[in-house]
Amino acid sequence: MHSFSPTEKALLCQAAEHNYPNNPCGIMDQFISVHGKADHALLIDCLNESSKLVNMPSSTICFFGRRDCVHFKSFYLFFKVINSNVKHKLSGENNPFAERQKSCFKAAEICGKDFLRSVTLEDLEKCKSKMDQETYNRALHGVEEDKRTLEAAEVLIKGDFNRFGELMNASHDSLRDLYEVSCPEVDELVEIARKTKGVYGSRITGGGFGGCTVTLIDRDAVESLKDAVNV
Numbered sequence: 001m002h003s004f005s006p007t008e009k010a011l012l013c014q015a016a017e018h019n020y021p022n023n024p025c026g027i028m029d030q031f032i033s034v035h036g037k038a039d040h041a042l043l044i045d046c047l048n049e050s051s052k053l054v055n056m057p058s059s060t061i062c063f064f065g066r067r068d069c070v071h072f073k074s075f076y077l078f079f080k081v082i083n084s085n086v087k088h089k090l091s092g093e094n095n096p097f098a099e100r101q102k103s104c105f106k107a108a109e110i111c112g113k114d115f116l117r118s119v120t121l122e123d124l125e126k127c128k129s130k131m132d133q134e135t136y137n138r139a140l141h142g143v144e145e146d147k148r149t150l151e152a153a154e155v156l157i158k159g160d161f162n163r164f165g166e167l168m169n170a171s172h173d174s175l176r177d178l179y180e181v182s183c184p185e186v187d188e189l190v191e192i193a194r195k196t197k198g199v200y201g202s203r204i205t206g207g208g209f210g211g212c213t214v215t216l217i218d219r220d221a222v223e224s225l226k227d228a229v230n231v
Helices: 006-019 028-035 096-110 121-126 133-158 161-177 184-194 219-230
Strands: 040-045 050-055 061-063 075-083 199-205 212-218
Touching (some): 006 028, 040 133, 075 219, 096 133, 133 161, 161 199, 184 199, 184 212, 184 219, 212 219
Parallel strands (some): 061 075
Antiparallel strands (some): 040 050, 199 212
16 A cells, blocks of 8 residues: 655545645645644645745744643743625636735746745836736735745744734735735724734634634733624
């Protein structure tokens, strides 16, 4: 019997998504499932299908209802996940995820690259006049999001949660305004979180068009956030 490596397993799962429900997904969910490790984030490079564990300084991921937490530098932090209860469909015909994927490939082709991952901001600006506004916006999000992701990994290792929160906020704003994958309910949850004292940052997570938000927050602010969301 053939023994599959973790990466081979992830790619087989991705292929199943592509071939059966017709969902042209990436590799994030599959890679974190097979390469994930407790107390670490996972930095994934979709261009060469590689990943790197990023140590999270004594942090933890919690859903509402869980009371455990981990101490770090005299204070407690949570990543809180809040469900908007807006269901999305990212497979089959008229798939908004696939439409955005096509825009990214189109922008890369105009810039003379095979993938958007290889396009720099300078490349994009030089070719802006050759693109329609929608294609440019979606490509701009992708190019800038790559930079945010790399910086987020660096500041997470350092424990600079203020900057990490700023990057979370910038990511959501770009996903909302440029990539256009958010929705009013998710935006409202993000705004409620950002107005809550003790929140470092909040953004949509997952495939978009509904789903959940993730918020980095001090432990002492959790109840205030819950009350604000309930109201």
